[in-house]
Amino acid sequence: MKRMLLSRLDALNNKGLHLVAKLLTGGAVNFETARKKMKEVIKQSRFLRDQNCDQDQTEILMLLYHLINSPQNFRENCLALANSTFQSHHSAAIQVLNGLEDLPTEALLAMRRKLSGVPASIPCLLKKKYNRRRDSVIHYIRNTSEKMLSETGGGEELQEPLAKSLAIAGLSVMQTSGSLNSSVTDFSQFSPEIKVLQNEILKAIWLLGKKKLKLQEVQTLQLLLDPNANVPKGSLRTAMNKLLTEYLFECSEFNTIPKPLTEALAIINRSSCKSRSGCHPKEQIEEEVECILGFKF
Structure with missing residues (x-):
């Protein structure tokens, strides 16, 4: 529901936005x-903002679903366009499932998770x-995903677990292609901040x-990311x-x-940003990524 709402914000008219905000x-x-x-x-x-906020809020979810599916709350022809996006997601999902055998094992395991x-x-x-056989992982992903797809109509939003799983396939395709310009379907609709962070990880x-890194630099990365590992x-x-793939x-x-x-990303990507202490809340990702990249959104 959250992804559907975000994907339709621009298509809502002023009345629709007001009703949702209210x-x-x-x-x-x-x-x-x-x-x-x-x-x-x-937003x-x-x-x-709270990942657990939609639990036990059946009434709000029902009202919200009605608001973002009512034609009178949308700009002219925009609701049909929004539905066509989800239709394309269904078609792209089938293509991903048909190509599971071509994905690396790490991606398949992440999709299963x-x-x-x-x-x-x-x-x-x-x-x-991991003791499971690769073909059994593929079998689970394909069967579970096809079952989820059968439970939704072509113009409906994909279930969140399915969308997240398919998004992994897209990231894996970008990783193996060696290009940030790969035309992959944005199943999970990552935020701009997360997309930038993912791009930095891909480049690393x-x-x-x-x-491109000397062994001593790679050892420094280990001390940063997992100092107790004996590799x-x-x-x-x-x-x-x-x-980094994980x-x-x-x-x-x-x-x-x-x-x-x-x-670690600063070291690998030769960033000159200064280190900061502690962990950063998700709403501050943009600021942290700005530090890595050296520019602002």
Whole structure:
């Protein structure tokens, strides 16, 4: 529901924006409020900012669903356009499922975690060996995803676990293509801040793969990201690459972005930003990423 709301904000007319903002703030919005301000109020509402806020709020969810699916709350022809976006997501989802065999095992395991609702955790260098066979993982992803797709109409929003799982496939395609310009479907509709962070992680992965960093620099990365891991020097570069891949797949789920990750990206991508202490709230990701990249949105 949250992703559907965000995807339709621009298509809502002023009346629709006002009704949604009024619902999510308990009536603390005037109709005279500027359109831009109403959109900001909606984005900053507890409903969208708190991942657990939509639990046990059946009445609000039902009212919200009605508001963002009522033609009178949309600009002319915009509701049909919004529905066509979800239709394209369904078609793209089928293409992803048809190509599961081409995806790396790390991506498949991450997709399985998203479908199963496994909470994100901070990645580590030495992971427990996964005993499931690759073909059984593919079978689970395909069957579970196809079942979810069958439960939604072509113009309806994909279920959140499915959207998150399919988004992993898109990130994996970008990683293997070596290009940030890959035309992949934005199933999960990541925020601009998270997209920039993902791009920085991708560039770091590519630089590691091209052996642009000296071994001493890679060892410094280990001290930052997983100082207690005992990894042989000959395997350290590969292990670090896999670790960053895990961060790529999981960073959108973090409530805080760990300082060691931003420091590691600064080292790999030759950023000159100064290190900061502590972890940063998700709403401050933009500021942290600005530090990494050296520019502002």
